Amino acid sequence: MGEALRESARLFRASWRKLLLVHGLLTLASVAFLGPLLTALMGLLVLASGDVALTDEDILFFVLSPRGALSFALVASLQLTLLVIEMAALMVAAAWPSSNTPFSLSALGGFLASRLMPLFRLAIRLVARLILSSLPFLGLLYLVYLRFLSRYDINYYLVFQPAEWWWAIGLASVCLLVMAWVWLRVLVGFMLTLPRVTFMAGPDLSRALARARDAAGQIRRPLFRLLSLWLAASVVLFFGVSALFDLGIGAAIRMSGHSLQVLAYALIVVSVVWVLLQFVASWLCVSALSLGLLAAARAVWPRLLPSAGEYRPAGKRPASRARWQIGLPAAFLVVLLSLAGWAVTEVAGHRTTGHHTDVIAHRGASAHAPENSLAAIELAIEQGADWVEIDVQQTADGHIAVIHDSDLMKVAGVPLRVRESSMAQLQAVDIGSRLGPEYAGQSVPALNEVLRRVRGRIGVIIELKYYGGEHGFEAEVARLVERAGVVEQARFMSLNLGGVRALKALRPSWQVGLLSTVVVGDIQRFEVDFFAVNARKAGRRFIRNTQRGGRSVYAWTINDPALMSAMIGREVDGIITDYPDVANRVRAERDALELHELLIINLASRLGSRLDLPQ
Numbered sequence: 001m002g003e004a005l006r007e008s009a010r011l012f013r014a015s016w017r018k019l020l021l022v023h024g025l026l027t028l029a030s031v032a033f034l035g036p037l038l039t040a041l042m043g044l045l046v047l048a049s050g051d052v053a054l055t056d057e058d059i060l061f062f063v064l065s066p067r068g069a070l071s072f073a074l075v076a077s078l079q080l081t082l083l084v085i086e087m088a089a090l091m092v093a094a095a096w097p098s099s100n101t102p103f104s105l106s107a108l109g110g111f112l113a114s115r116l117m118p119l120f121r122l123a124i125r126l127v128a129r130l131i132l133s134s135l136p137f138l139g140l141l142y143l144v145y146l147r148f149l150s151r152y153d154i155n156y157y158l159v160f161q162p163a164e165w166w167w168a169i170g171l172a173s174v175c176l177l178v179m180a181w182v183w184l185r186v187l188v189g190f191m192l193t194l195p196r197v198t199f200m201a202g203p204d205l206s207r208a209l210a211r212a213r214d215a216a217g218q219i220r221r222p223l224f225r226l227l228s229l230w231l232a233a234s235v236v237l238f239f240g241v242s243a244l245f246d247l248g249i250g251a252a253i254r255m256s257g258h259s260l261q262v263l264a265y266a267l268i269v270v271s272v273v274w275v276l277l278q279f280v281a282s283w284l285c286v287s288a289l290s291l292g293l294l295a296a297a298r299a300v301w302p303r304l305l306p307s308a309g310e311y312r313p314a315g316k317r318p319a320s321r322a323r324w325q326i327g328l329p330a331a332f333l334v335v336l337l338s339l340a341g342w343a344v345t346e347v348a349g350h351r352t353t354g355h356h357t358d359v360i361a362h363r364g365a366s367a368h369a370p371e372n373s374l375a376a377i378e379l380a381i382e383q384g385a386d387w388v389e390i391d392v393q394q395t396a397d398g399h400i401a402v403i404h405d406s407d408l409m410k411v412a413g414v415p416l417r418v419r420e421s422s423m424a425q426l427q428a429v430d431i432g433s434r435l436g437p438e439y440a441g442q443s444v445p446a447l448n449e450v451l452r453r454v455r456g457r458i459g460v461i462i463e464l465k466y467y468g469g470e471h472g473f474e475a476e477v478a479r480l481v482e483r484a485g486v487v488e489q490a491r492f493m494s495l496n497l498g499g500v501r502a503l504k505a506l507r508p509s510w511q512v513g514l515l516s517t518v519v520v521g522d523i524q525r526f527e528v529d530f531f532a533v534n535a536r537k538a539g540r541r542f543i544r545n546t547q548r549g550g551r552s553v554y555a556w557t558i559n560d561p562a563l564m565s566a567m568i569g570r571e572v573d574g575i576i577t578d579y580p581d582v583a584n585r586v587r588a589e590r591d592a593l594e595l596h597e598l599l600i601i602n603l604a605s606r607l608g609s610r611l612d613l614p615q
Helices: 002-047 057-064 066-094 105-113 116-148 156-161 163-192 193-199 205-218 220-256 260-300 321-350 374-382 421-426 447-454 472-485 497-507 542-550 561-569 580-592 595-606
Strands: 054-055 358-362 386-394 400-402 414-417 459-464 490-495 513-518 520-521 528-532 553-557 575-579
Touching: 002 066, 002 105, 002 220, 002 260, 002 374, 054 105, 066 105, 066 193, 066 528, 116 163, 116 193, 156 163, 156 528, 163 193, 163 220, 163 561, 193 260, 220 260, 358 374, 358 459, 358 553, 358 580, 374 386, 386 472, 400 472, 447 472, 459 472, 472 497, 490 497, 490 528, 497 513, 497 561, 542 553, 561 575, 561 580, 575 580
Parallel strands: 358 386, 358 575, 386 459, 459 490, 490 513, 513 528, 528 553, 553 575
Antiparallel strands: 054 520, 386 400
């Protein structure tokens, strides 16, 4: 292994410029073409499922179905094929012949084109082996979940992390480590196949695999150690980049205080550095693996590399060294102009044109008061929210309780299940003392209590929660809303598409929307009145296309002031947040920012800033 590492380092020093060029161009190509291709592929597979889109729990059922398994395998094969092709390209670039055969992208492309089908078939076989070897471990993980994490609502385990949580984490970690070990053994069998297929391609892939496995068997332990070392180094590298990004975000927050203007300039520095570090990390990781495989293969097959003539694309003379040296600045200029065009488009549309973005208090002002409590709702009204969002579910005696989780473990540490308890039992539990003595005595409110509080004061968005066993749920919610006289100031939504359709069938004139966390397909084809989507889905194009159809878009759950500002700039109809006071401040303060400052904040939000609000 030591000799392979030294040979890899020598190859990297001699060819790092070519490796950087190849990785950069393939990364750009992947961003430009892979995303749309995967979207189209998944769209076709979702249509085959019988609906126009899949959301949240429907995705799980789809993945577990034969069509879903097929779609996963196809997408995994495509992504792994692109990785295999890039590794092959990096190996070819590193092993390029002497100066008598100048390096050029056209020659590289021509060489790889002759190996494309064997590489694709190799990737598919690898995906199949990895999936089959994973099935027993996935079954074990499901059993761990049933044994340790199924008794109470999952949010309780996520927030309080009791002993059962750590038992589950420990057992799942052991299971995943063993699965990773099995994966490594599978990968070792394929490691030498990639350079053999790349440089010694033949019509019989099975024969190449057999020969590579025979050779790998002779040096299995060094290969296993090499791959393990690479995996550990990659994990450390990417975790290090993420840690630096988090430190940079924290520094930006401390520098800015409560000023969006200062935050804008701090974020652009952090974001640019983060993007560069991510690119360098990915380049180093894929280059290290590719060169390690090449060094190991050359130790087994000294005559692995083809002659210089094979690097010339058929029917063409080799390009000169100057051609790719000119092509690199040209490619950079194209990228720069594209980014500039995007920036101009963003600036042109970044000022809102009289559009009002509502502030929606998520479960009330839940950052400061018990979620879904009357105190949180009153505080949301005081902080100037336009709407309050609440969660409702049905109790054992048919009442409608305002609570999010399926039990009271997270809010009170009491193992009462909502669907197995009466309204009186739920209201006997104190859900406020944990947050402070000022909230002692707060209890799970009934929907009719909340509706009386909000009538004429604030709009209410009611999310219907389904945990099984509901009877006449939608009809009872509709009856209570009509009885309270708040139909005009109420809207309704749910993650459950069946529930959305049932309520819309009962009250066709009401505003009923679909709440979604993860979406596969085109949810805009669903016949609903609005969409409440994860902030990652709320892009400018999605918002505008939806609004052109006369429907609204709400984005959740946004507690990051930079992302709040960006969403307002995209003219989203509502921001669902735990901090309605901060959202109101951002909505007012952003009017004083310059266009370039707004653009910087929007860019930072697109790069995935995760900001904790200053308390």
